[in-house]
Amino acid sequence: MLNEDMTITRVTRTRAETRATYDRISRWYDPLEGYWESKPKQIGLQKLGVQSGEVALEIGFGTGHGIVALAQVVGELGKVYGIDLSPRMLALTQSRVNQTGLAARVMLKNGDATALPFDANFFDAIFMSFVLELFDTPEIPQVLSECRRVLKHDGRLCVVSLSKTGQATWRRNLYEWGHEKFPSLLDCRPLYVQKALEAAGLQTREATRMLLWELPVEIVVGSK
Ligand SMILES: C[S@@+](CC[C@H](N)C(=O)[O-])C[C@H]1O[C@@H](n2cnc3c(N)ncnc32)[C@H](O)[C@@H]1O
Numbered sequence: 001m002l003n004e005d006m007t008i009t010r011v012t013r014t015r016a017e018t019r020a021t022y023d024r025i026s027r028w029y030d031p032l033e034g035y036w037e038s039k040p041k042q043i044g045l046q047k048l049g050v051q052s053g054e055v056a057l058e059i060g061f062g063t064g065h066g067i068v069a070l071a072q073v074v075g076e077l078g079k080v081y082g083i084d085l086s087p088r089m090l091a092l093t094q095s096r097v098n099q100t101g102l103a104a105r106v107m108l109k110n111g112d113a114t115a116l117p118f119d120a121n122f123f124d125a126i127f128m129s130f131v132l133e134l135f136d137t138p139e140i141p142q143v144l145s146e147c148r149r150v151l152k153h154d155g156r157l158c159v160v161s162l163s164k165t166g167q168a169t170w171r172r173n174l175y176e177w178g179h180e181k182f183p184s185l186l187d188c189r190p191l192y193v194q195k196a197l198e199a200a201g202l203q204t205r206e207a208t209r210m211l212l213w214e215l216p217v218e219i220v221v222g223s224k
Contacts, residue, residue, distance in 0.1 A: 008164065009180060009189045011136040015085065015112065018134065021184060022062075022086035029063050029089075033130075038065070040160050040212055041129045044219045045069055047206055048158035053077040054124040057150070059113045059143075060084055060131030064093025070127065071102040081123075082108045083116065114139055116146045123150050129160035132196070133188035140191070144200035148224055156223045157202060163209065163218035164190035171214045193218035 013021075025032065045066060050056050052075040061067045061082040070080045084090055090108050097106045111117050113131070126147050135143055147157050164172070172190060179186045194207045202222030210217050 008137050008191060009176065011134065011139075011183070011189075013183060013187070017184070018187075019085050019087075021187070022084075023088040026063070026086060026088040026092050037130055037212065040210060040217045040219060041066060042069075043208070043210070044129055044158045044160040045127060047208065047219060047221050048125050048127055048156060050074060050078075050125045050127075055079045055081070055122065056125045056127065057081045057083070057116075057118070057123045059116075059126065059128040059147075060134075061093055061108070062089055064089075064096040066127060066129065067093055067106060067108070068096060068100055068102065071097065071100070071106050074105060076105065078105060080106045081118065082106070083111045083113060084108070085110065085112060113143045113146065116150050118150045120149050121152045121155075124152055124155050126151060126155070126157040128158070130162070130188050132159055132161050132193070133191055140196055141200055144196060144202065148201055151224045154223060156205065156221055157197070158219065158221045159193055159197065160217065160219050161193045162188050162190040162212075163193055163216040165192050165194065165218060166209070166216060169214070169216070172216060175215055190216070191218075194220045197222040 050073050054074050056070045058066045061084050067082045087110055090110050097103050179189045205221045205223050208219040
């Protein structure tokens with residue numbers, strides 16, 4: 001475990017730089033990345049299995065497609081919260097939510113996932129796709145511990161992330177080389193997702209692997 005963790009690339013970008021990057025690309029995010037990543041996101045949301053009446057959180061909601069999908073399933077009796085570092089992503093998502101007429105059941109906040117601005121034992125479900133990869137290695141347990149804190153007893157968390165688990169492939173090596181050379185451009189780096197959740201005290205309910213542009217992706221549902 002220790003050896004594997006040590007092979008995860010460190011992240012040196014500051015929060016201000018991350019915020020500025022996502023503010024800058026918010027309008028272009030869907031055609032550049034969002035649509036291409038939609039399959040694993042949809043599978044993750046399905047596996048999280050949010051029910052009518054539940055209270056759900058999406059961390060790093062980006063352009064807001066996940067927030068809308070969650071708001072549709074929680075129904076009138078449920079509530080969806082979102083937190084994202086980028087004010088422009090928030091503005092874009094808020095306008096998407098307003099257009100769908102679901103604003104009464106959605107609450108969006110700007111903030112940092114290493115310090116979630118929510119009470120303990122508050123959420124039935126948390127969703128995070130292509131976000132955990134952006135945190136520096138020592139921050140990953142911090143984010144997951146925050147998720148554990150705000151989840152209700154038996155609450156569940158689904159993480160969709162590029163994966164370093166399993167045999168290295170030339171494509172993954174190439175991608176990681178690209179990440180090291182151009183960390184602002186290829187900012188998500190592969191992680192040991194299931195192991196990270198388990199190290200944070202979350203029990204694995206289901207772990208699925210798939211390929212995205214031939215890069216391994218883990219979709220892990222854990223529970224408190
Ligand atoms: C790669 S995008 C993924 C967006 C969305 N989850 C998706 O799958 O389309 C990463 C998102 O995480 C947000 N983000 C980055 N660092 C964050 C942090 N420290 N706390 C909260 N959100 C963060 C970014 O602003 C951006 O919207």
